[in-house]
Amino acid sequence: MKKRIYFNDVVARDGFQMESNFVPTEAKIKLVNELSHCGFAKVEVTSFTSPKAIPMLRDAEEVMGRIERVSGVEYSVLVPNLRGAERALEAKADELNLVMSTSETHNLANLRMTREKSFAALSEVIRHVGARAPINVSLSTSFGCPMEGDVAQSVIEEYADRFAALGVRGLSICDTTGMANPAQVIRMAESLQQQLPNLQLTFHFHNTRGMGLANVLAAVQSGITRFDGSLGGLGGCPYAPGASGNIASEDAIYMLDEMGFDTGIDIPRLLDIARELPNIVGHEVPGQMIKAGLNCNLHSAPPYVEALRHPPKCA
């Protein structure tokens, strides 16, 4: 039996929110539906933030209301506060994804409050939602902060404990700006699994420094089975302009599939969807598989090869 790996595609939220041009609502709905039919375990559909804060996702209600709900797929949404949680519940999201940074400076820069203020606000959301929907908390900058540098693993472990005590279902350990290395990933993965064996742990990597898939490999080797990825590698980080963003779902999934894991994904179909992405966003995307194709799509040999293979015996 192949070991099952669960992928969550975040392009519709994490990818599109970084785009400079609004992705039309119809295109978002079509893409989410295509991802659903491809075999993703989860799709992060949108964000119930204020339309002023993230105008790219101002159509959150409409997208959530009109996507197909494919059986077996969880539809998750980002929720920043109580108001967002109410909107998400109304939209019948399968999961609410809350977010805070493990670095004080990054939390202040990104969410404009201290980590403790964020923790208190998210605690209130968690209590308010109660049993109405499962909650995931994304811990940003868990492998380093672009402004502070190192973030001690003990800080992540402490927030993990505190959120687990509030009854969240899962945590995403996020390498927000691509600072993780595989040795660090192994230490983090082993420690958190031992500490909180009943929590759904998802690892979220960026390919900013080219190490995204190496970090996925390290995490898988350490027993992690849930990953975020973004179709085409969209998304990214304002601190490394020009560098890659999120790991490309299709690249990570292909690697694991080739290694013999069961990702549940129809990979040729996924590549077809990924190849449409540049038309949706109006620019090239960093993913490699859409350029290289599957290993099994063989090329024809040059015409002179056959003659060389069977040279005339008595020429």
Added chain:
Amino acid sequence: MKKRIYFNDVVARDGFQMESNFVPTEAKIKLVNELSHCGFAKVEVTSFTSPKAIPMLRDAEEVMGRIERVSGVEYSVLVPNLRGAERALEAKADELNLVMSTSETHNLANLRMTREKSFAALSEVIRHVGARAPINVSLSTSFGCPMEGDVAQSVIEEYADRFAALGVRGLSICDTTGMANPAQVIRMAESLQQQLPNLQLTFHFHNTRGMGLANVLAAVQSGITRFDGSLGGLGGCPYAPGASGNIASEDAIYMLDEMGFDTGIDIPRLLDIARELPNIVGHEVPGQMIKAGLNCNLHSAPPYVEALRHPPKCA
């Protein structure tokens, strides 16, 4: 004590031979000298092929004659045949790198002869060179052929045995078109090291499908300590146009350095050199580190952060 990893940069040969514009001789010499002073264990300088076959490297003698020979750095050259071996010895190369494919079709397509004819020709070169210089043999398409598909590991093991019996110092196991996955790399690395414990084994990966650094990680975990890389990720594969080529030396080296290995490389200096590469070749290069920078190069927080960090107590 940190474990030592040895890097061979192949940009001046494997990278430049794929370029459409001739890289001026002065630029090649300057780049090789800069790589030498950066701490590389080996630099593949050029190829003693016919200038008609690879016009980009038609200045092989001049480049080899005018580079600085930095102590501790080995200067390797590609050699296709007896004539090339003579030229390489005359140019005082520290190592001769011979090449053949483990896939029959790729060998026919690339070298226009059967594998057995290649093996016989390289055997003659090895006997002819004798003790005058150490020999490395690069086995192309060791992880798959873009025209044939899978290449059985036993084929690589067989050629490895036969070349070892001829007294070569080392073998490079090459993923010529980026078809390897980490599970396959681990199987190959473990098997070859057990089979030929006294041979210098170098692993050569491409990032065609985004897995280059994951494959480096897998190889290092399996005990491999020698790698090829190409500055900026130059080079590549005509079967996947637009996709990445060789792994970028600076990306792989940074990953291993961050993991705690001793690569011997002055990484800030290496990034400075890599950042010059687009000016030399006239186009962008795929490496990520030159866009993202080191983790330790921190960014300043937005101005509002300090006020939020210390809110007035009695406002």
